[in-house]
Amino acid sequence: MPVCRGKSALEQLNKTLEAAIESALRSAQQAGELPQFEIPRIPVSPPKRAGQGDWAYPAMGLARLARKSPLDIARLIVDRLPKLGFAGKIEIAPPGFINCTIADDYLRKQIDAMLAAGTVYFRLDIGEGKRAQVEFVSANPSGPITIGHTRNAVVGDAMARLLEAAGYAVQREYYYNNAGNQMIILGKSLQLRYWQQLGDDAPLPADHYQGEYLVDIARDLVAEHGESLRGQSWHFFKEVAEQVMFRWIKRSLAAINIQHDAFFNETSLFDSGQIWSVLDTMREHGHIYQATHWEGADADEIADVTSKGYEPATWFRSSSFGDEKDRVMVKSDGVPTYTLPDIAYHRDKLERGFDIAVNVLGTDHFSQAQVVKHGLRALGMDPAPIDVIFLQMVRAVRWNAELGDFEAVKQSKRAGDFDTLDDLVAMTSADAVRYHMLARSPNSQLDFDVDQVVKQSNENPVYYIQNAYVRCAGILREAADRGFDGDDADLNLLGKEELKFIRKALEMGNVIEQAITLYEPHKIAFFAHELAGVFHPIYDEVRVLHSEVPAETAKARLRFYRAASTVFGCLLQLMGMSAPERM
RNA sequence: GCUCCAGUAGCUCAGGGGAUAGAGCAUUGGUUUCCUAAACCAAGUGUCGCAGGUUCGAAUCCUGCCUGGAGCGCCA
Incomplete structure (x- = not known):
């Protein structure tokens, strides 16, 4: 789903200004007005208050190096500043700020540029010719998409859209495992549920999947096949469960506008033998050994393993890469741990040559992700392209008046639970789920207040932002009806x-x-809200089709709203939200 | 015990070296003849968890502590 494709028209003014200031400083140094020193990178930033320009540079940071007062330095810079196409007023303010204002003419030209380019106007070129991958969701097909996966899905997809907007060619990938113990248990659980549906006394052990969704599948099987599946093994039921699960998962994700380009099956790493070649290479590099316990184990650990009576396992000496202990790659029973295929998978990723490979994970994978990077180093590879967004926990909560506190909504058999993506969407909306899951820093825990999102949806940021687009659409529609255009x-x-x-x-x-370099896609959500906050008062005040507005003014304003509509359309697209014409 | 994350308005959270710390929700009062109320205008609230340190300047960086959460398997 390409976002903002095409050639960039947006100039990043802060960068232009920073470069100009650096050039002015260099020039002042050459002229002997400033001593020689390496020019530190001091970013220009938008000031907090009106009357302080649009971009501010604090020259105070140079005072020590230049051995001059900040105000004098600011003056020297301004005197030698190259001509800037966008700059209006450039002022110096104590204690040493250079405040640069964007010229009104420049702003007016941008309206024309936005209308000419459409949403493409906001596309950047920093990722031009580069490839990025975002791996996200990656839930095994053993159940529905939970609220935790949902946050992962929303953040990952937003990251992908942002990378696309920055010019990267992006692949969305879903990594899953359908071979492990969990899937066997899933198959056996479905088998038991099927027998139960046939009226057999087939109790479900506690370690099996208790979810009601398997009962639904079992019921469907009986409806379609009757008793004819009674003799089928758990393998059969595993296959059925997996297929149904993936169908559900894809459908659930599609409902919030998310689609993966590639599904990578862990099993393929076994079939192709890649896991063993990874192990061989690590062994060749001297990072693998056989032992009953790891080399740095203390007496307690050794006693612990001894009591379990393990045969020797295959260990990765990850501690030599800074890990707190070594890790088992192949268990004493000859079965690899999850870590080995995970390393093989990431080797494969690196070999596919992505410039950026973002991985969206819960914090419970923190240690695992470190081990994988150690493993890649052990293979002689540089894991630098791989970056991980760690998401803190998310839970659905609702206010409990008796407790006087929020209470987690647990998965429950009865209707009215909110613990899956489908439930969340059903109770709120796809747009609300996307916005609320995105509008939080990844490393903050998120309590998704179900009642708030449902009940107060009229006062919701979701609608506040969408309404900005709707209002533009309303004007454009009305203008078109009246045969009025602002060309x-x-x-x-x-x-x-x-x-x-x-x-x-x-x-x-x-x-x-910022969102892509800091891996903080939530920034776009806050920006959208801020921009809507600038828009609505204008809309309230600045009318187009009003008897007291002269025709020429109305034309200009119509053109403005057309541009505003483009901006909000682009923002909503970046967040994977719909841009409704009416609400 | 070790590692990571969080602690900012009554609540949910932004901001992560720069000028007087922000937004939404909640509260109070006001606003619609003509595209507009899922909106706008006005009003109030802060020991930025605590204590030191670095700096011209700290909510922001460093150290220690307190509180809450997550992780530390021959699980996946």
């Missing part, structure tokens, strides 16, 4: 407020870049 508008008739909106919109490029 030959004089944008000089626009007011300060409209230009303020354009100013804010121009920050989007920086937000996208």
Whole structure:
């Protein structure tokens, strides 16, 4: 699903300004006005208050190096600053800020540029010609998508969209395992549920899958096949369960606008022998040994393993890469642990040549992810392209008045639970799920307040943002009905407020870049909300089709709203939300 | 015990060296003849967990501590 494809038109003004300031400093040094020193990177940033320009540079950071007062340094910079196409006023403010304002003319031109380019206007070129992969969700097909997977799915897909907007060619991948113990138990659980449906006394052991969804599948099997499956082994039921699960998973994800390009099966690493070649290479590099316990084990650990009576296992000396202990690659019974295929999978990823490979995981995989990176180093590879977004826990909660506190919503057999993606969507909406799951820093725990999202949806940021788009659409629709267009508008008739909106919109490029370089896609959600906050007061005040608005002014304003519509359309697309024409 | 994350307004959370710390929700009062109320305008609240340190400047970086959460398997 390509987002914002095409050639970039958006200039990242902060970068232009930073480069200009550096050049001014260099020039001042050459002229002997400043001593020689390495110019530190001091970023320009948008100031917090009005009247301080659009971008501010604190020259205070240079005072020590330059052995001059910040104000003097600021003056030297401003004197030698190259001409900037976008700059209006450039002012110096105590204690040593350089405040640069974007010229109104430049802002007006951007409206034309946005209309000419459409959402492509906001595309960046930092990922041009590069390939990125986002691996996310990666839930084994043993049950429905839970609320935890949902956060993972939303963050991963948003990351993918942001990377696309930054110019990367992005692949969305889903890694899964359908071979392990869990899947065997799943098959056996379904088999028992099937027998139960036939009226047999077939109790489900406690370690089997208790979920009601297997009963549903069993019921369907009876409806379709009657008793004819009674003789089938658990293998058969595993296959059935897996197929149904994946169908459900894909359908659930599609409901929130998420689709993977590739599904990578862990089993293929066994079939192709890749896990063994990984192990061989690690052994050749001297990182593998056979033992009943790891080399650094203390007396307690040794006593513990001894009591279990293990035969020797195959260990990876990960401690030599900084791990706190070594890890088992192949258990004493000859079966590999999860870690070995995981290393093989990531080797395969690196060999596929992605410039960036983002992995979205819960924090419970923190240690595992470290071990995988150690493993890649042991293979002589550089794991640098691989980055992991760790998500803190998420749970559905609701207010409990008796407790006077929030209470986790647990998966329950009865209707009215909210613990799966389907439940969340049913009770709220796909857009609400996407926004609320995205609008939180990955390393904050998230309590998804079901009642708030449901009950107060009228006061929801989701609708606040979408309504900005809807309002633009309303104007454009009405204008079209009246046969009114703003194509030959004089944008000089626009007011300060409209230009303020354009100013804010121009920050989007920086937000996208920050979101992908810091791996914090939630930034786009907050930006969207802020931008809507700038929009609504304007909409309230600046009318287009009103008897008191002169025709020429109306044309200019119509053009402005057309541009605003483009901006919100792009933002909603980036967040995977719908852009409704009406609400 | 060790590692990671969080602690900011009544609640949910942004901000992660720069100017007077923000938003939503909740509370209070006001706003619609003509695209508009899922909106707008106005009002109030803070020992940025605690204590030191670094810096011209710290909510932000460092150290220690307190509280809450997650992880530390021959599980996946």
